[in-house]
Amino acid sequence: xxxxxxxxxxxxxxxxxxxxxxxxxxxxxxxxxxxxxxxxxxxxxxxxxxxxxxxxxxxxxxxxxxxxxxxxxxxxxxxxxxxxxxxxxxxxxxxxxxxxxxxxxxxxxxxxxxxxxx
Numbered sequence: 001x002x003x004x005x006x007x008x009x010x011x012x013x014x015x016x017x018x019x020x021x022x023x024x025x026x027x028x029x030x031x032x033x034x035x036x037x038x039x040x041x042x043x044x045x046x047x048x049x050x051x052x053x054x055x056x057x058x059x060x061x062x063x064x065x066x067x068x069x070x071x072x073x074x075x076x077x078x079x080x081x082x083x084x085x086x087x088x089x090x091x092x093x094x095x096x097x098x099x100x101x102x103x104x105x106x107x108x109x110x111x112x113x114x115x116x117x118x
Contacts, residue, residue, distance in 0.1 A: 001042075001051075001053060001054050002050050002054065004050075005042060007028045007038070008042060010028055011025075011027075011028055014028075
């Protein structure tokens with residue numbers, strides 16, 4: 001991105017000196033369609049802004065990757081039949097999931113306190 005901005009800045013100076021677009025494209029080593037596309041997309045952008053945009057794009061890609069990994073981990077945690085990972089999870093929202101049946105056997109009518117009095 002920064003290289004494109006530099007070439008556009010150079011091309012602007014060359015055109016101000018009287019060079020044609022064809023000559024400028026030859027000097028900055030790009031085709032005319034590429035030059036016109038660059039001007040349309042990045043014409044007013046400064047090198048600082050381009051650098052910051054590149055940084056933000058990299059950070060955005062990194063955060064998207066982290067989010068995808070977290071979503072995948074969450075999908076694995078809650079997949080049917082995968083209660084072992086949920087039980088091991090220290091996450092507060094997951095505490096207790098799946099533990100009830102393992103620590104307390106299901107009650108039957110005979111286990112009920114009132115059933116013993118009959």
